[in-house]
Amino acid sequence: MDNRQKFSGKKTFFLYPQVIVYNEVITYLFIQEYEAYVVRDHPALRQLLKRFPDSIVFVNIDEKMTEKEWETWIREVMNDPVTAHVSIGILTTGRDENIRRKYLTQVHITSGFIHVSTDLKKLISQITEMLRVNAALGRRKFIRVTTNDERMTTVNIPVDGRFITGNIMDISAAGFSCTFQDDPFLEKNSLISDIQIKLKSVLLRSEAVVFGSRIEDMMKIYVFIFTPRTDSSTRAKIHAFIRTNVQKRMDIELKNNQVSLP
DSSP: OOHHHHHHOOOEEEESOOHHIIIIIHHHHHHTTOOEEEEOOHHHHHHHTTTSTTOEEEEETTSSSOHHHHHHHHHHHHHSTTTTTOEEEEEESOOOHHHHHIIIIIIOOSSOEEEOOSOHHHHHHHHHHHHHHTTOSTTOOSOOEEOTTOSSEEEEEEETTEEEEEEEEEEOSSEEEEEESSOOOOOTTOEEEEEEEEETTEEEEEEEEEEEEEEETTEEEEEEEEOTTSOHHHHHHHHHHHHHHHHHHHHHHHHHTOOOOO
16 A cells, blocks of 8 residues: 555445445444445446556445355455455345355455344444555545535625635535635634535534635635534534535546446
């Protein structure tokens, strides 16, 4: 793994995930700052893994193909020199001990054979343990999504008794950066209360500290860090926004990789 991967961690793909995995597990993983994606196209994913060969894939072998066909698909990924370092785990509602033993001792998957049940706490524990073993989180603290190409991601901050509007450049659960048409000349470490953030149709209120500013392409960019008083519901909405955006961008990548395999 190169230095960039060590910092940013690894992408985790859930292939045809069960409902509980989609609704609960992946939501939890985003709150914990894991970069997790849903994929419903196994040929496209196999092609995409060539671009991200250090990824982790959890395969629901109960969907789309027979178990034997999934075994073939998994072996092909693992035996391809380009994707040989992809770590694969199995998610299934089945309890066939022979199938479990085969994947663990013959196929040699490295991210576990996990039984999916309604025991959410256990399921999350098993998946996060596999992610921990595979260093999926890296040294990155927060997932940050760029929004400078979004038309409806803005911030209003109070300055001298009035609100001024800025365009959000990127955002994470830790804070955001933005630009203003007219420089408000905010001082570093100053506390800004009653900040209004618009993430498309979602409106949030928070407070943040001015972390600093920088100049890029003749434009002044301010960086804000949310205070500890930022409530959990605000952070949850930010995580939901980030998840939607990174998933949308990955869907585009997958669509661009819909090439028939030989």
